[in-house]
Amino acid sequence: MSKVVVLEDVVDRQRFNTVRVAVIVLCFLVMFFDGYELNLIGYVGPALISHFSISKAAFGPVISAGLAGFMLGALMLGDLGDRFGRKRVIIAGTILFGALTLIAAWSSSLGIFIALRFVAGLGLGGAVPNAVALNAEFAPARVRATTIGVMFVGYTLGGAAPGWAAAVLLKEFGWRSVFYLGSCLPLLIAATMIFILPESVRFLAANKRIKELRILLAKMQDEPLPVGDFEILSNEVKAPGSPSLQLFKDGRGPDTLFLWFAFVSCLTSILFVMAWSPTLVAGLGIDPGRAALIGAMWQTGGAIGSLLITRLLDRFGILTIAFSVLLAIPLVILIGRVGTSETVLMIVILIGGLLGSGGQVGLNAIAGTIYPTMIRSTGVGWAFGMGRVGAILGPLIGGSLVAAGLDVRNLYVVMSLPFALTALSVALLFFRGTKRARLVDALTG
Template sequence: MNTSHKKVDVVDLLDHARVSRLHVSLIVWSFLVMVVDGFDLQAIGYVAPSLIKAWGLNRAAFGVAFSAGLVGMMIGATQGGTLGDRMGRKRTVLSGVLVFGVFTLVTAWVSGLTELVALRFLAGVGLGCAVPNTIALNTEYAPKRLRATMVTLMFLGYTIGAALGGAAAAFLIPRFGWSSVFVAGGVAPLVVAALCARFLPESVRFQILKGDLAAARSRLQAWFPQAGIARDTELVLHEEKRPGFSAGHLFKEKRAPFTILLWICFIANLVTLHFIANWLPTVIESTGVPLQRAVIVTSLFQVGGTVGGIIISRLLDRGSLLPLVGFFALAALMIASIGMFSRSETMLEVIVFAAGLFVVGTQFGLNALAGSSYPTFIRSTGVGWALGIGRIGSIMGPMVGGILIALKLPLQEIFLWGAMPMLVGCIASGMLLRLRQGAIRAGADLQVAAGSH
């Protein structure tokens, strides 16, 4: 019997690969998925004033339309992550994009709040399905030294898409009415889905685990000709597929402490992120700053977040979770400082920019950490549940802000309370750091015990 045939360690091949057209193409198509995703999520916010006026609604009553999309995303992320580990990353991404594209397009013809809420919920489910699987797909192809960076570059499309939504709404609504925003937000995902069906690759790690060795071998031959992969080459993947409920494996084999702490970090960060994003313009305006100026100052929060995402991804790619702990701590300090310097426009702009750098930057870091911390057979599930549970924070953030403002607390106290979740995140991320260091000392599998870049 011939036993001399060649073996190729697929994880080692991917982890140490040079950046190639494969990686660039993957980032480009994933980036476009995130652009239409971010556009769609923010579209409701940009058309809300027009709909409230057209339908004669109370502003408070419209809040359910905002929440419907977030609840849909929470369900879509958790269930879509599990689907991705069963059906494949690419297929679930395409399904999610098609779902939110179709339901967003249909929203252009709604005539009342009930229909709007239902359609935003269904679109949110599609949005939730797409994000964790896109993160997982990029994680599974990224070289180890650039894993967090690639996930961040891909996810920047989400922020850019949200910003494009504002520009598109400003152009379209005065000329074509509010429905045109939903037409644009529905057609664009359908076009992106058609292109991704042709050009977005499936994860070869997933294909090997599912036994589709011929397809995986063909892709690896095309992308890594220098590896010398032939028809009789054995593809080795040092990961196993476990039977049973996918989400249950997030708590097995010593993963439970990591999973719980990661969820706490997601919730804590998203509480503060959505508290700031929703209430900062209103709070700043209450100090006497014109609303237009308050909106401009708030935009610096997202600009800072883009810079922060790039910084933290490069730091995390060095292999330590210490930057994540530092970002949480500095975020708490910057949020608390907003109320102290609200009377100085220059200082306020600097601090809001810095707050965005650390708060939004932390979210980029958490996305990358979730994607790199679970084995292939539950990677999408791990990312999806972290994002889905994190949506609890997204929903709580605006509610907490509303309560603090209703209590008529001084500005300094409002932002001191707003900083508290980041301190919780700092403690939780510090415990993650200790967990990972303990795993290293014990010589454990980091993907099982504490996550690894």
Template sequence: MDDNRLAISDVINAAPLSALQIRVLLLCCIMVVLDGFDAAVIGYIAPTLTKAWHLSPQQLAPVFAAGLFGMFAGATGFGILADRYGRKIILILSLMIVATGTLATILTDSVMEMTALRFITGIGMGAILPNSITLASEYSPARSKILLVTLSYSGFTLGLAAGGWIAGIILPIFQWHGLLLVGGLAPLILIPIAIVWLPESLCFMAGRDRYRKKLNHIVSKITGKKNEAVYYINNETVQVSSPVAALFHIDTIRVTLVLWCAFFAFMFVFYLLTSWLPLILSKSGYPVAEMTHIAAMLPLGGVLGGIVMATLLDRLLSLHVLTVASVIAAITLTLTGAQLAHPQALLAAIFVLGFTLTGTMNNLSVLASTFYPTHARATGVSWALSAGRAGSICGSLSGGLLFSQAQSLSDVFIWLACPVAVACLALALAGNRKG
């Protein structure tokens, strides 16, 4: 037995942020950017694809749905595998799946083939985001953990936005095949970089004898001190045999249920807005250029809101920050519909909605990585995101029903405030949780 034991979290928290930690955060951000791009790519190629294959938009619906279902499956299943075999190997495997699936999609000539490949690709995409968040969290010191991980997570929104810019350049020249080629080659190039430069999670390696030498080497790079005699351990109190059981332990079950409820509600609204906001703006008489500009405020506000809220969360250590933001989002939703005829007011309303709604959603993903012990962390983040994926599927598919039930376009926004209000109540119940 080693008497010279140190908790790995204490070492990370005491040391200044090192070049190795910055490298991990940057690589996680890049992977999330590519994940966001590949998640959005099918939407950008849809108009070109419908013309090339002589399809109606409704005939492409299975392709969209398959990607979402694949992401749900990937987030649910690969979280457990990451807690058992490590974050790095799952991230590399996920990149391989995304690269292979996206490149193979170029060769398809039917909706059925594309639907099957999109499901497979979605499995890889669904695993990248939660495991990147988990790894970034485990390399971040507690004093700035939420802010650092939020900066990495913001890559997903940036990937969504970059997809539109890249599509505008590539689609007119190379059609839909060219955009898929970019989406497949990018993760393929990143695989060898991740193999060489991305280390395994410190928390995952701590306490495992087979990783002792490698862990000591990585810690020496972070602290600048070599001490081969130290045995690094995890100092966590929640220890159960199964990662899934840890989610429902007496110390974690409340936050698990709160996260699932909030994730479902926020991603339901976010994906419904992402899918249907351009149509709402078009029906309200906005030209394409102005419509795109207004719709872009949703992700842009989310990036800025996520960073501001992350800074507050690191300082205040309370979920009340997100509760207040959720209340503002619900109020903004009820007011947004009345601004459809007023471009500047609508632009401001969508920005505030992005700042509060999307910003809160981004921070929920990060917070999930701080609530669970190491042996269940990837599962906790993945399953919370799976609840969100279920919400995104319901949101994307229920837009038509919502439009048919609403008396006017402005009523759509009032209806959308309802699930956000439910999320507010859920967050309020857990708002006194510190740390």
């Protein structure tokens, strides 16, 4: 009788090993340069405006091109990882955005520059959902959300990195040097991933690539695999037909819609606070430089929340996110009511970011775990793509309310309300999961 190795047991029992370290570090770096690329333009904007001799009003498409590309890439390219493997898509996407960022630095016209930024965004949109899926598939269940949270600390640090690079390089070497840094390093990382990044064990199992799977499992186990012939048991299967359509099959439709609604509503509130707070706080009479620092406290809190909320998510389950975003509501309201005390504003925005953006990272973790392997990167891609709708709506709605003359106190009240819709969506996901678990117990008990 042949011996049996259960794939899920190997993944869940593993401790830190070279395979997990490689996945965590390389996916962290992918997210770091995702943050770098998507926030790059804001830090070199004045230099670009001067270089292309355009007005500030004409600069909008330059900012939005990469974001639009990411949204479309996440929606359209996420499922490539479910078809051809996570590793290939992550590497291809990283090469794409690295190479096009380098080429964009030497664009001969504004139109070419915008087009290159858009296509670079497509590469990011394909790489990031697959990096989330790969990280989730190698992480033990007990720390899966936390592992994804670590990834998104990379995004937060990467979002600030162009500012650090611009402060050091811009005056001496010009705006192109900031682009060089954001292109050459991703290309170097892509080359490293070719040799070091493993393919997902669950993807290998679903696609019956047994020889590769055995080699990888041997590196992940503390104990050696059985000698001689042995069978690898796994519940992973390959999806028939379109992975995107699978998001709505086998009872997954409501979960998919609730997840999308949670992403859209949560990012609507978050991006309003991030985009408008420096301006609104400065309007209270605070120095613009200090107002920018106060506004940055939201992202600082978000980095802390990425680790804290996902750790709580691993321990206490999905309702952690609902409570987190509900607690963010009074903090957002307080931003418009505490006056001009810089210390109080910093504390309020810091804690608000911890709860609000920390809750969003928790949603990212759910997107990485709620779907089976056969459609995981597709599910993550669609959730991220839909989330960009909220990222666009937040600043737009806020701008419309400001133009309509709504005062700051009530503005923050209105824009905190999407967090309540996020909590409702997460609660519905929880109750659907609980109902399914009870049904399984009734059928198998």
